[in-house]
Amino acid sequence: MPYTVDFKTVSTVGLESSPFADALAGLRANEARYFKNKYDHVFTVEPASDAEATIEWVHRILKEERDIVIASRPLEATAFQVENIRIAYVFYESGLSINVMYTVDGPEKRAVGFKLSDGMDVPDELASSFKFARQRSKLAGTIRGSYFIIKNEY
Incomplete structure (x- = not known):
């Protein structure tokens, strides 16, 4: 059953099995706030x-772009389109969040983003290939993020 993420009252619904459930819920709420404010989604x-x-x-x-296989179990996901951008998110038990932003009418904005919940270690499958920048969030604490550009068609 779909769950509408409330960024005013952060909830761990659906994320309870994660050892970083509170931080992951904050990260999920942070994304919800962004899309509500930017796209009214x-x-x-x-x-x-x-x-x-x-x-x-x-x-x-x-797998096809960087030969990455995520070891952690996915807990939740979403896919939607705003304007000309197809967007997908997967939230993992480890505290990792992965998003894909994929413009449907051309390659100008196609990327995969990784965000690490506050307190989690960088997953082994990402540690050697990515540097993570830090940002502060009232909802999620310290978020560490990285990304790569998608080169192929999907």
Whole structure:
């Protein structure tokens, strides 16, 4: 069942099995606030079992672009389109969040972003390839993020 993320009252609904549930919930709420403020989009997620196509699309891009396979179990995902950008998010039990921003009418904005919940270690599969920048968030504490540009068509 889809869950509408409330960025005013942060909840760990759907993320309870993560050792970083509170920080991951804050990270998810931070994303919800961004999309509400920038695009007036209501951010909803669904359990990974109901979002297999979205998770497979994200995992395919990771594998084909950079030979990355995420070891952690996906908990939730969402996919939507705002303006000409197809967007997908996957939230993992480890505290990792991965998003894909993919312009549908050309390659000008196509990237994969990684965000680490406050307190989690960098996953082994990302540690050797990415440097993570820090940003502060009232909802999520310290977020560490990195990204790469998508080169192929998906």
